[in-house]
Amino acid sequence: MGTGTGLGRVRGLGSAKQGAHHWWQQRLTAAGNVLLVSWFVLSLLRLPDLSYSVVTDWLSSPLVAIAMILLSANVFWHLRLGLQVVIEDYIENEATKLAVILLINFYAAGGAAVAIFSIAKIAFGGAA
Amino acid sequence: MSRNPDRPLSPHLMHWKWGPHMLVSILHRMAGVGLAVVGGLLLAWWLLSAASGEAAYESFLDWFTVDSGAINIIGVIFCVGLTWAFFQHLFNGLRHFVLDMGAGYELKTNRRWALIVVWGAILATAGLWVWLLWPALVNISAGEF
Numbered sequence: 001m002g003t004g005t006g007l008g009r010v011r012g013l014g015s016a017k018q019g020a021h022h023w024w025q026q027r028l029t030a031a032g033n034v035l036l037v038s039w040f041v042l043s044l045l046r047l048p049d050l051s052y053s054v055v056t057d058w059l060s061s062p063l064v065a066i067a068m069i070l071l072s073a074n075v076f077w078h079l080r081l082g083l084q085v086v087i088e089d090y091i092e093n094e095a096t097k098l099a100v101i102l103l104i105n106f107y108a109a110g111g112a113a114v115a116i117f118s119i120a121k122i123a124f125g126g127a128a
Numbered sequence: 129m130s131r132n133p134d135r136p137l138s139p140h141l142m143h144w145k146w147g148p149h150m151l152v153s154i155l156h157r158m159a160g161v162g163l164a165v166v167g168g169l170l171l172a173w174w175l176l177s178a179a180s181g182e183a184a185y186e187s188f189l190d191w192f193t194v195d196s197g198a199i200n201i202i203g204v205i206f207c208v209g210l211t212w213a214f215f216q217h218l219f220n221g222l223r224h225f226v227l228d229m230g231a232g233y234e235l236k237t238n239r240r241w242a243l244i245v246v247w248g249a250i251l252a253t254a255g256l257w258v259w260l261l262w263p264a265l266v267n268i269s270a271g272e273f
């Protein structure tokens with residue numbers, strides 16, 4: 001306890017020991033995004049157009065639906081972690097910071113739920 | 129614990145001399161926030177409208193296309209912006225994987241790869257959109273728009 005920062009010595013606690021977890025999750029989801037988002041962009045470019053029938057046909061294929069669900073979960077988890085770091089770096093007021101972190105969590109969970117439910121509905125409902 | 133309040137807390141945009149490494153760092157955040165907010169909302173909105181039926185999907189498309197179905201100016205701004213943000217964040221993300229392994233911190237190497245990331249993202253975006261819009265560009269130059 002005698003070798004940390006001044007603040008750490010005063011509090012006698014040191015770090016919360018959770019920094020590496022956030023960092024590692026960010027890297028894992030980043031690696032997932034390299035694969036999933038690159039696949040998504042290439043797939044969109046290979047579709048003949050983005051009309052309703054083409055898009056819903058494409059999304060109702062099982063492999064596409066599975067990959068899109070993985071992508072939605074991965075993208076919204078990655079952006080939750082990333083936005084949190086930016087907020088923590090630039091917002092100094094603790095109350096504002098707390099409110100924005102809450103908002104980011106709602107946005108990420110809500111966005112993932114909307115995306116995943118929509119993909120499932122199209123995939124299970126069969127293309128119209 | 130006394131600190132000179134005139135000194136910046138961390139590498140601060142207003143105090144430090146700019147270089148490619150700083151540019152690429154702040155661009156990573158800007159592109160990331162852009163993708164997170166605009167890209168995330170657009171992805172969720174696109175999927176939700178596709179799941180809500182043809183009429184809902186058409187009204188989604190209407191925002192970004194003209195009557196003939198071709199992409200409009202709003203669509204171009206959103207799509208080109210997101211494409212650049214995607215390439216910038218992807219290329220710099222890959223650069224960060226190398227840095228995470230402890231490599232690429234030598235001044236010249238760091239500077240070179242920061243510049244490659246920035247120019248690579250611009251060139252990839254330009255290349256993709258020239259390729260995508262090529263038929264329309266040919267029509268305009270032939271006076272058939």
